[in-house]
Amino acid sequence: MAVQPILKYPHPLLKKMAHPVAVLDAAIHTLVQDLLDTMYAGPGSVGVAAPQIGVGLRVCVVDVSNSRHGKDNNHGQLCMVNPEIISRSGNAVMREGCMSVPDYTGDVERATEITVRFLNSETGQEREIVATGFEAVAIQHEMDHLDGLLFLDRVMSISTGLFRRKQYR
Amino acid sequence: MPHRELTHYAVSVVGADRTGIVAGVTEALYKLGCNIADSSCAMLAGEFAMILIVSHKKPFTKALLIEELKPVCEQMAMTLSVRHLPQGEEDRKETPGEICQITVYGADQPGIVYRVTSTLAARQINIMDLQTKLAGTEQEPVYIMLLEAVLPDGLAPEAVEQILDGLKQELQVEISVRIVTPVEL
Numbered sequence: 407m408a409v410q411p412i413l414k415y416p417h418p419l420l421k422k423m424a425h426p427v428a429v430l431d432a433a434i435h436t437l438v439q440d441l442l443d444t445m446y447a448g449p450g451s452v453g454v455a456a457p458q459i460g461v462g463l464r465v466c467v468v469d470v471s472n473s474r475h476g477k478d479n480n481h482g483q484l485c486m487v488n489p490e491i492i493s494r495s496g497n498a499v500m501r502e503g504c505m506s507v508p509d510y511t512g513d514v515e516r517a518t519e520i521t522v523r524f525l526n527s528e529t530g531q532e533r534e535i536v537a538t539g540f541e542a543v544a545i546q547h548e549m550d551h552l553d554g555l556l557f558l559d560r561v562m563s564i565s566t567g568l569f570r571r572k573q574y575r
Numbered sequence: 576m577p578h579r580e581l582t583h584y585a586v587s588v589v590g591a592d593r594t595g596i597v598a599g600v601t602e603a604l605y606k607l608g609c610n611i612a613d614s615s616c617a618m619l620a621g622e623f624a625m626i627l628i629v630s631h632k633k634p635f636t637k638a639l640l641i642e643e644l645k646p647v648c649e650q651m652a653m654t655l656s657v658r659h660l661p662q663g664e665e666d667r668k669e670t671p672g673e674i675c676q677i678t679v680y681g682a683d684q685p686g687i688v689y690r691v692t693s694t695l696a697a698r699q700i701n702i703m704d705l706q707t708k709l710a711g712t713e714q715e716p717v718y719i720m721l722l723e724a725v726l727p728d729g730l731a732p733e734a735v736e737q738i739l740d741g742l743k744q745e746l747q748v749e750i751s752v753r754i755v756t757p758v759e760l
Contacts, residue, residue, distance in 0.1 A: 450759045475758060501674075503757040511757035540758070547760040557760075 410440050410459035414503045415556060419457050420506055424464045424552040427487050428511040430530050434465065436529040438485045441467040448505055452476065453544045455551030458506050464488045465527070466548040468541065475540035484535075489524035489549055492534070500543055502557045512561035516546045581630040583612065583665040584640055592623040592655030599651060603643045604629055612665070617706075628665065670703070672726040675735060676755045681748030683709060683716035689741055691720065691750075698738060699727045718748075723755065 413420055427434055437456060445454040445467055452473050455466035467531025469483045496518030503511040520542045523534045537545055547557060588600055597616060604611065604627075614627040631640070637659050648655040679691055688707060695702065704723040711717030726735065737750045743750045 448759070452758075453760055473758070499757045499758040503759045505759070513755070543758070544760055 408440055409443045412444065412448070412458050412503075413460055415507050415558075417506075418544075419460060419462060420551070420556060421554045422457065422462055423554050424455075424457050424462045426464050427525070430487065430525065430527065434463075434487065434527060436485075437461055437463065437465055437466065441465065442483070445469065451505060452540075453548040454505075455548045457551050457554075460575075464552045466552065468544045468548055470541045470544050473540065478546070479539050480541045481535055481537065484524075484545070486522070486524035486525040486545075486548075487527050489522050489545070489552070491521050491546070491549065492521040494520045498543075499562075502543075502547060503510070504547070504557055506551075507556055507558060510558075512557060514557050514560045515562060516543050518542060518558075520545060521561070522549075578665070579662070580633055581610075582633050582635050583628060583630045583660040584637060585658045585660060586629055586640070587656045588625040588627075588643070588644075588648055588653045590648070590651060592621055593617060593651065596623050596651060596653065597625065599647045600627075600644065606660060607631065607640065607643050609640070611721055613667075614655045628660070630694075632667070652707050670701075670725045672728055672730070673724045673732060673733050673754055674703070674728060674756045675700075675752050676720050677720075677724060677735070677739070678751045679720040679722075679748055680717060681746060683711070683718040684746065685699075687718050687746060687748065688720060690746065691739065692722075694738060694742060695724060698732070698735075699728065700735065701725045701727075713757075 419561060440459060441454045441456065444450050444459055448454070450473065452470045453468040456463045465487050466489065467483070471482050473481045474568050494517035497515050498518045499513050499515045501511050502514045519532060519536065519538045521536050522545055523532060525531070526533045550556070584741055588596070590596070601611065609629040609649060612628045612630050614625065616623065616625045616754045637657055641657050644657070677689060693715070700721055702724045705720070707718065708719045709716055710719055717732050732752050739750045
């Protein structure tokens, strides 16, 4: 049980594809516990992915139940091993920040409803949930870390679209 | 590098748009050893406008900065302004309150920006970002304003809509407020 330091970009691991977990062993349980400890220690953090603490495996934790955006709509603590998004729908923009990219926030468009399948790290059982709203955003953000993606890869400018078209003679 | 070893300047460059403005200005800054700490550049009508906060290791002077930038700007017919920032002015202040994005649009008329922003200022709502555009057609011009502002402690976004509701009626414009306070993930 330990709070781990969060890697910050440009640490190369943050841009690498993480590997699937082959066996749910004690090392994975320790990893999940470290992720949980690190998440709950972070100021207002609602999720951490293994690459953020230096482990290139497809494991992440999410818990939006204590956040103002997610407190009324969540699955509590989610410890996800080898998560996969089965389907997604809707889209909404939120201004995201990330512990691995301090002092910068940006508008990111994400699906508002997702179906995620993953191995529950405790039971080893496959689980499928439908997440919506902020929880869906948080899961997508953490799962991006498993693919070596930061929110910076998805940022869109606030003025894009609205102010682009005008032609001046 | 610690801030106290750096000196900061606000630089603005504006002129008719052409290729190579950013390259020309930033080349001069780079050769001087200046860092671009923060910047925003935009096309406003046919003008290209650059606003930059640049820093340089001390000792350095505004005169040195102008000496290098002036020929570049003159060659491209751009106006240049440089201001030295007093210590403590170079950092963005922490913004603890909610951040709101306010969109205002409607038939063009004088005073939209003034009326909206003065209403906000009277409530201590601080504007961080503001952009306006004249759109629509010549016969029916539409004015669009998009701004971001920090609410003072205790002021809810719904309250901002109420504060602006009178203007909405009076100016016959659409006004919407949404929270864009970042979420930490």
